[in-house]
Amino acid sequence: MNDKRRACLFIQPCKGQTERDREKDVNDRQLENSSANAPLILDVVAFGLSIVGLCFVEFSRLFFIPTTIKEMSSTTTTTTTNIKRDDTRLSNQIRPIESEQALLNKADGSAKFSQGKSSVLAAVYGPIDVKTARKEKISKSVVDVSFTPATGNTTYFDKEREMLVRNAVESIILTLLHPRTQINVIVQVYSNDGSIISCAINACCLALLDAGIELNCLISSITLSFTHDNQIYLDPTQKEENNSKGLAVYAINSKSEIVMTKTTGIIGESLYFQGLNIAKQSCEKVSAYTRLAVRNRIMGDQTQPSTTTTNTNNTLVEESKDKEMKDSS
Numbered sequence: 001m002n003d004k005r006r007a008c009l010f011i012q013p014c015k016g017q018t019e020r021d022r023e024k025d026v027n028d029r030q031l032e033n034s035s036a037n038a039p040l041i042l043d044v045v046a047f048g049l050s051i052v053g054l055c056f057v058e059f060s061r062l063f064f065i066p067t068t069i070k071e072m073s074s075t076t077t078t079t080t081t082n083i084k085r086d087d088t089r090l091s092n093q094i095r096p097i098e099s100e101q102a103l104l105n106k107a108d109g110s111a112k113f114s115q116g117k118s119s120v121l122a123a124v125y126g127p128i129d130v131k132t133a134r135k136e137k138i139s140k141s142v143v144d145v146s147f148t149p150a151t152g153n154t155t156y157f158d159k160e161r162e163m164l165v166r167n168a169v170e171s172i173i174l175t176l177l178h179p180r181t182q183i184n185v186i187v188q189v190y191s192n193d194g195s196i197i198s199c200a201i202n203a204c205c206l207a208l209l210d211a212g213i214e215l216n217c218l219i220s221s222i223t224l225s226f227t228h229d230n231q232i233y234l235d236p237t238q239k240e241e242n243n244s245k246g247l248a249v250y251a252i253n254s255k256s257e258i259v260m261t262k263t264t265g266i267i268g269e270s271l272y273f274q275g276l277n278i279a280k281q282s283c284e285k286v287s288a289y290t291r292l293a294v295r296n297r298i299m300g301d302q303t304q305p306s307t308t309t310t311n312t313n314n315t316l317v318e319e320s321k322d323k324e325m326k327d328s329s
């Protein structure tokens with residue numbers, strides 16, 4: 001009976017509608033009419049708020065030029081049920097992302113990329129002359145990546161990470177443009193709290209953009225951990241990685257081609273492909289972040305008074321003013 005009544009509200013016209021129901025309907029409509037002049041006030045308030053918001057955005061552009069954008073709580077709604085994790089994230093949430101570009105003076109480009117407590121600095125030097133002739137390639141430039149852990153000597157695992165990062169990064173660089181040269185990418189881990197390969201690849205992409213190296217497309221990477229009760233956790237911390245039964249690292253470029261994947265542990269085929277879908281969506285979000293970070297940096301430079309272009313323009317303006325003064329006198 002109750003269900004029938006509820007259905008009536010949605011499907012019009014309704015035969016089973018009683019007199020009282022119709023009265024209620026009319027009353028409801030009158031209520032709607034009486035509040036008809038409210039939207040005008042709301043509009044005015046909303047307009048005011050949007051202006052305040054715009055001003056704030058402009059101000060933040062002026063003052064926070066090293067892009068530190070804290071956001072990125074991806075809302076990828078997939079088949080995974082939303083179980084709270086230790087750090088109160090949902091299973092499909094990325095940790096807050098932060099980045100900073102051009103930190104190093106001597107490098108051609110550099111970027112620091114943090115996902116939660118995992119933080120990596122990447123520096124790009126090049127294209128430069130090849131130091132060891134043995135490495136030189138006649139038709140293209142050589143991409144050399146070195147991966148340095150936060151503490152201790154480089155181990156076998158770091159060499160493996162280095163190789164994975166190199167493979168991922170080389171795929172997006174247009175190496176044919178600079179034959180017989182070398183592009184060095186230095187990856188220094190500040191702190192490792194899981195998903196470090198992904199964090200390193202994301203840092204490299206931003207650093208390459210900062211260095212102005214010609215790229216095919218962008219690349220972004222995400223790590224997934226598979227728990228023993230078949231949950232998929234996005235962007236796991238070190239603890240979650242330790243407690244998982246399997247890990248998968250995906251690097252996907254902005255044409256949504258899979259550039260690199262690496263799995264450890266035992267993961268079923270269906271889980272792997274389920275993970276791949278989640279990774280594709282998340283990588284798009286990371287790429288969007290990278291674009292935003294670069295755009296903000298470029299916009300920031302325009303408003304900065306100390307950049308070379310504005311300086312020359314200022315001097316030009318001053319000179320012309322001087323001329324005018326002389327002419328008038």
Ligand SMILES: *[C@@H]1O[C@H](CO)[C@@H](O)[C@H](O)[C@H]1NC(C)=O
Nearest residue numbers: 149150151152153154155156
């Ligand atoms: C790290 O490398 C240095 C030099 O190769 C060596 O002397 C040192 O014992 C190494 N440390 C560890 C913890 O292996």
Ligand SMILES: *[C@@H]1O[C@H](CO)[C@@H](O)[C@H](O)[C@H]1NC(C)=O
Nearest residue numbers: 193237238239240241242243
């Ligand atoms: C994870 O495991 C590694 C060794 O496998 C250990 O050194 C590290 O302390 C562990 N981290 C956490 C947070 O459990």
Ligand SMILES: *[C@@H]1O[C@H](CO)[C@@H](O)[C@H](O)[C@H]1NC(C)=O
Nearest residue numbers: 309310311312313314316317
């Ligand atoms: C600065 O000068 C360049 C050329 O000298 C010109 O194209 C540009 O529009 C100028 N910018 C401003 C803000 O005046």
